[in-house]
Amino acid sequence: MSAPDSSADVRTVTVAELEARWQGRLSPCLAARVRELNLQYRLLTQPERDENLLRILNSILHPPVAAGAHRLDQWEKGWGENLELLLRAGNVDAVTPLYFGKHHIVRWAGDLAHPITPNFEYLILSVLVEWALETWLADADAIYEFGCGPGYHLLRARKLFPDKPLVGLDWTTASQNILREMVTRGLVSNLRGHRFNFFEPDEALDLKPGEGIYSVAALEQIGDQHERLLEFLCRKRPSVCVHIEPIDELLDETTLLGRLSNAYSRKRNYLQNFLPTLQEWERRGRVRIHAARRTWTGSLFIEGHSLVVWSPV
């Protein structure tokens, strides 16, 4: 990659900017953390931008393996590596997915950005998840994460809500083993795992009205196969469902980056037609949508962290 221009414009993500982009207030505690994190980045020079647009285009033309039911083994392997790290290191640092920061360049505010703060991609997603949890799930009797992987968002939920029961759902056994190991080691309490496949929702799951659910980049993995899961949630009637997922319909396809994000999503068979389905169900009086908006964050290839919040009626 070409050397940055020495006059490169360094920008800092401020609390006011996050509140404007996410259309909601951050708690004083989260706002203080954002100031402390000092999330800095710079815009790309034109040669850098071209180079990265080309990388995106090439990954659309030659995409990695698409999401779907055939990928269970790959997720087992990935979370198995985190489990091994946890068994060796014995601390919670071991449960952060190893895929963060792989491409260095991220999406922020509708453009590509070159992070200056280390772990920018992971940190801004952490702030987003925390904001979503404190905004939408504070009143839930218990909180379920769908597709929790190694459970690092649940650790954040535990800090926000020390007394709420937490449940981590994932189709991999490695994920369940990580959650069990964290509880056994006393790293987290009042947390349990449950094996759960989005394609075949388990009716035995004890999810009750008054409880809340969320997902982060997890429904992303099921393409257009979300109807059974939505039917399941409508039967179980949690008080609120919060999703941070790629939502094509919220991006602006008249922009190059919006168009590329959606093209990449289609090639990877990421979540599709999810928001239109909910909107159709809302017209039929089955659900209420509380929010559907861009959050302007994502990785090099996709702006994959849009917010959808809804409840079964």
Ligand SMILES: C[S@@+](CC[C@H](N)C(=O)[O-])C[C@H]1O[C@@H](n2cnc3c(N)ncnc32)[C@H](O)[C@@H]1O
């Ligand atoms: C990209 S990871 C996201 C993990 C975590 N939520 C995060 O934010 O880092 C996708 C997760 O969805 C899980 N997953 C994929 N397909 C699934 C399915 N059919 N049923 C349940 N979980 C699934 C994977 O095992 C993995 O944990």
